[in-house]
Amino acid sequence: MFSLIVSTLLLCSVEVLPSSGPTGHLLPFGNHRRPSVVVDEFTKESIPRPSDFYEKYVKPSKAALFRGAITDTRAFNLWTDSYIREKFGDNEVRLEGKKEKKHLPPVGEKYIGRDNLRHFVDNYHKEDSNVYIVSDLPRPMYNDVGVLPSVGACGEMGRKIVEVDIWWSGGGSSSIIHKDAFNQINCLVNGTKYWKLIEYKYEGNLYKHVEAQEGYGGFSDVNPSRVDLIKFPKVKDIEWSNVTVNAGDCLYLPKSYYHQVESAGDNNLAVSLLISRFDGRDSLDFSDCTDETDYKTPKTLDKFGVQLVWKGTGTMVMGRVDLEDGYRKEFLELTEDAEQRNTQLDFETFAETFEDEDVMLTGDIKTGFKIMDKNNDGYLTRSEVQSLTLQDLQSISDELEPYEPSNSYDFEYSIISFDMVWKLINRLKKEVKVLSSNRWEKAYIREGGTIDKARELFENLAKGKEDIFTHELLPIDMWNAMDKWVKYWAPQYSGLPERPTKKALGIIDDDEDYYVHEYDEL
Template sequence: MAMFDVLSVILLTNCVAVLGEIPAGHLKPFGYHRPPSVPVDQFTVGNAPKPVEFYEKYVKPSKPVIFRDVLVNSDAYRLWTDEYVRHNFGEMEVRLEGKKEKKHMPPLGETYLGRDNLRHFVDTYHQKGNNVYIVSDLPSKMYKDMGVAPSFGACGEMSRRIVEVDIWWSGGGSSSIIHKDAFNQMNCLLNGTKHWKLIEYKYEKDIYKHPEPENEIGGFSDINPEHVDLIKQPKVKNVEWSNITVYAGDCLFLPKSYYHQVNSEGTNNKAVSLLFSRFDHEDNLDFSDCTENTDFKSVRSLGEFTVQWPFKGKGKMVMGNSDLEGIRHMFLEEIDFVKKNDGVVDAAYFDGVLEGYAGDGIDIDTSQIFRDMDRDGDGILSADDLKSMTTDDLRHTALQMERYEPSNHYEYEYSIMPFEGVWALVKLCAKQHKEWDKNTWLKHYKQIGGSDLFGGEIFGRLSEGKTHITSSQVTDEILYKALNKWVTYWAPQYSSLEAPPTDFSQRTLWNRLGFRWLTEETINAVRYGAQDKRLDKEENDVNKDEL
């Protein structure tokens, strides 16, 4: 933050203090501005609503509800100790984040940045100073142990619209920002305690939502939930909220787009969340299989249900993909709209619809997707075409339209370790050492969060198979070629640059980054200050001053 801005804030705060008008809760955690006032209904298995009632009273009007002790008899609740998970699911892979959302770098797993296997995780997550937090697809091998609350899973269409299943697991002490999720979800706690602060969607205008593309249905607030600045963000005082605590065995229904902030407690804090369809513009769901013979009290195994995007525990993950049935419904609505206006959805019309759906930055082959969906090959997309598509057909189509998400891939490190940070680190090594070996380089690279695997790749390319690198051989052209994959997988959300680096000229890159000299502080500012462009302006000003 510039010195003038700092003095302005101090003076403003002092003036407000003199006038006796410092807002209640200023610079305190979110919620101190006013007491919680929005009640949340609670049920047990004995009095919980049946699926139809649950949908009509809670899902449809986007109203949260807690189901107490609903999973205490499930295998996941009873069996998922560290030893059981290590023995039965140890080689399954999971995605990692830091415990403090958007503040901590994704930790390094056994091999990859931001990814680990469960064996290594359970052996290390209690170590002192460990910052690891599983936020991941739940490997499908674990579905059989996980229970599904009867109000959701006993019968009905809701239970047939599970989009993905996620696991959240840490040694406690994790906290989130204020954010909303795209889908409805049943978030079930298996170990530990979670404290939830819930905010209705209608207060979005008062929580300073960070700007996002129009087609994004998730999102987050720019408010610092630990220190709310009610002078800079005065509209927060209007926000009514709910304060709830969820215990092991409980499930919370969290509606789509419902803002929330979560703090986790307990040395083993583990939750599984079933994300299911938003049901936008779908008022009448099918509950015809709910009969007088349906068991509305017993918890069913998740293994009995179809999940649109299962993750096998290896390879590409699937977090954040689209609702397949939502895609079907979207195109059925479009076909119906065009038909009412005496038109048809042909290839030309479809091209415009699909470009609008995908948004900017996604290169899709609309002609191929149209051919895949036009099941009878008559050149017209019809309702019958859409209705005949299987889940596998829809998944194949959706994969052609999905935006690339770096954290779902083994190549994540190429994106989250931004080109400019690695580039500058090599320059620093060349400045400090006339000659250096692989161990020296890896020591530097790992200090900024990188892995042996990817650091070794850089050394191999720079050294061209030799045991040492001399500073004189590290020309800008050679360095740019060595970091080719960092260019290929460049992602704007992790970079200080406005566009992929296309010029290996040191002068050009130097000017774009604003460097005046190269120091370890400069490296860290690039590395940690540019993790996410969604930092607020004050934080960006601090980084610029440091540089």
């Protein structure tokens, strides 16, 4: 089970210049041909019932637009900067930089890649601001959010909301071309969004980026602001949709549907509901839908059993797997396999499914197993897995989910990577004979880190001294000072091929011959 890394969207302005070559060459995506795929639109009066919405849109993976769907909700009518600051200011959110894959996440009031809403509201309109909230929606905000009746009025879809996210910036952003893992209802509270939609069947034309761990999500290597049709010739055959979403509207985006988004307005805020994929399902349960059901009024989100709930502080849950498909279904398969072999599923066999030694878990395997082992007999049965409640599954996820650095307060130890810090220390050793705390802090912060982590590392290196005499600073001293950078090392943020080791760095505890190491990068 691997955490689904949810792609972050962001913005830059592009000057459109004439191009030579194929139609649309070196111009923004969409200039290769006019949009031709129609997206059906609904009003509050014509909104489809959940069963019809599933059969006509969710099941066949067809996008749909709901005009004015949330104009009667508290979020649409109350969510001003001042209201959010006063009512939800202490809640924390995840931050991205505005230019995806080009910048480190900004530093919030205290942490890299994380801020509280009070501090965000006070700063996101500043001219030099690079902050963009791409985060789990804090649980205290659920009461203000309305759920589209085509999903939440009744039926199984409303019971399969996996995650709820908030997207908020000062506008002017533009995303990469990408796809998300789950079915999505994206409702715009403020601003305007311009969506370019591409059906999944065109994935082969989009030159999907090759990733070490393939999941349901993903992104294209095509630059949407300047499409090179010589390098990526198949793009010219893509048919697409052009959709403008205004404040109060909701867009249904099917699972794995590629899209590119531009955000306009000085306050652009959206809430996105991620709903199960329903892979392999021919039908869903709508038995609670009756003629007495209110099919027009959005219910508030707090009335629903969302799988992955972010309470507003602590470890976030963004990008985790569907608890039903990723945990209950998988564990049922394990117990059924044991039954077929006339054996019982004990802890040792269960733990073998997590045998990748270099994948750190959020919690503890034994604790996760004990949550499921209801009678404490040391074995896991099919009936025990079937009896797991939503709260059980949430607790299991807290233990067994692979550690995702960006969801943690310890994110900085990963994104300001071991190799980045190691090279910085070695550079300063060459530049100065005496390294002061002030010189070190300025250098570390220029790399994108925080003052707190800069001071922590200096204290580890200085060992109680005010300054560091750099000729006395040995690689073993650097290694010992950087233990957390080793522990939280993550391949996606590092230039190293594997987690650093003393052996690979040529560090020998009882020998001062440190000149041989395996990492040319360092």
